[in-house]
Amino acid sequence: MAVQAAAERGWLAISRFYENCKTNKTGKKSFPRFQKDNRSVEYKTSGWSLHKTKRRITITDKKGICELKLLGKWDIHTYPVKSIKRVRLVRRADGYYCQFAIDVECVDIQPPTGQEIGLDVGLESFYTDSNGHHEPSPKFLRKAESGIKHTQRRIYKKVKGSSGRRKARARYSRKHLRVSRQRTEHAKRLARHVCKSNDLIAYEDLKVGNLLKNHCLAKSIADASWYQFRQWIEYFAAKFGRLAVAVPPQYTSQECSQCKAMVKKSLSTRTHVCSCGLILQRDWNAAINILLKAKSTVGQTGSNANGDGSSTLLGANLVEQVLSVKLESPRMTAGECQPFFYLKR
Structure with missing residues (x-):
């Protein structure tokens, strides 16, 4: 599944390039380029397993990563394992991080203020x-x-x-x-x-x-x-x-x-x-x-930032998901929550 996710990233870049050409986008058309230094790897519903305490994660794709200790917030234990749709290992300047893409409804309707x-x-x-x-x-x-x-x-x-x-x-x-x-x-x-x-x-x-x-x-x-x-x-x-x-x-x-x-x-x-x-x-x-x-x-034009689904829906590839959802944030969407953990062997 990690290989599938990498292939979907490539197809996303290609489809974005052709879409920009068809719509005659001004300026650069985002020509797809080979990603030489990839800083992240993404797994879907397989290739990883959580420890029963949910404080350790094991990467099971036999690439030498093996078991990692999760340091940081422990709110991942409040979600069932079935709700975790994707797991990303990301390299940052200060270390490696694990992102859990969770299929939850991120809505908190507040009472009207009249302001x-x-x-x-x-x-x-x-x-x-x-x-x-x-x-x-x-x-x-x-x-x-x-x-x-x-x-x-x-x-x-x-x-x-x-x-x-x-x-x-x-x-x-x-x-x-x-x-x-x-x-x-x-x-x-x-x-x-x-x-x-x-x-x-x-x-x-x-x-x-x-x-x-x-x-x-x-x-x-x-x-x-x-x-x-x-x-x-x-x-x-x-x-x-x-x-x-x-x-x-x-x-x-x-x-x-x-x-x-x-x-x-x-x-x-x-x-x-x-x-x-x-x-x-x-x-x-x-x-x-x-x-x-x-x-x-109001009521004629404008933006209310509502997407039509989650970016981690099962049964759809990454290209369809990204094109069908309006991303309000590079980290989170209205139907997605990503807890971050620092990794340690």
Whole structure:
């Protein structure tokens, strides 16, 4: 089954390439490439067995992995073994991890709050909502940049192919892994709070890939992780039974939220001043416009981030599953839970 899963990954890359060609996708078409350094292996319902205490896992494909000890959270014992549909062994910069893809209904309907919110993401603040709250931007990469550059320079002071160079590369990778995890936890925490506190969440339908073409702001935009924040909003909206609506971002900063007049302003102008007398911070005015657009389009267009099934359904190959499900998160979908465990022999 591990070989089948690897073949399905290849067919997924090929089908995605042809689909992009048929739809005339702009830019690169994601040409399939041979994956030389694979960092994960996936098993379906065979090729592994759990110990009765569920604290050890044995890989039974006779490839030398054998028995592994599971370190970390022990919530895997609350699920029956039959609900585990896939097991993935993933290599990260700080060790090996085991992911369990579990077929459970991940729904937690929350009582209505009667609140609505519009979110305008930015670089000065992580986001500004329609109530005037400015969430400070954490800038994880900027804060860790000096340490990352130092460890990167240490790599090239070691002899190529030596154990010292390998260790220096591992330290460099762990620095980036820490930044990646900080971004994920920050986006997850804020998205959960926003979705739990509001019945309607409106946000801009930004094409972050196009924004990254601006070489002056690309690093700051990537550090803000706007798309990851949107993914978690869609995931928690589906989980809590909320409505998440993506609206077009055009003219949200230029239009006056009170009189609807167009007030042209450059990116450096941070205050919205209109002839009607309205004076607001630029992002606050944009957040109000985003909420008003979402309320006018509810029931016509928008996104509620609901998938039509689990990504681990039996009887369907990986290509059909990925194409039929809208992935709200690279780690979890509405019907999938993945506990992580650190592995030790």
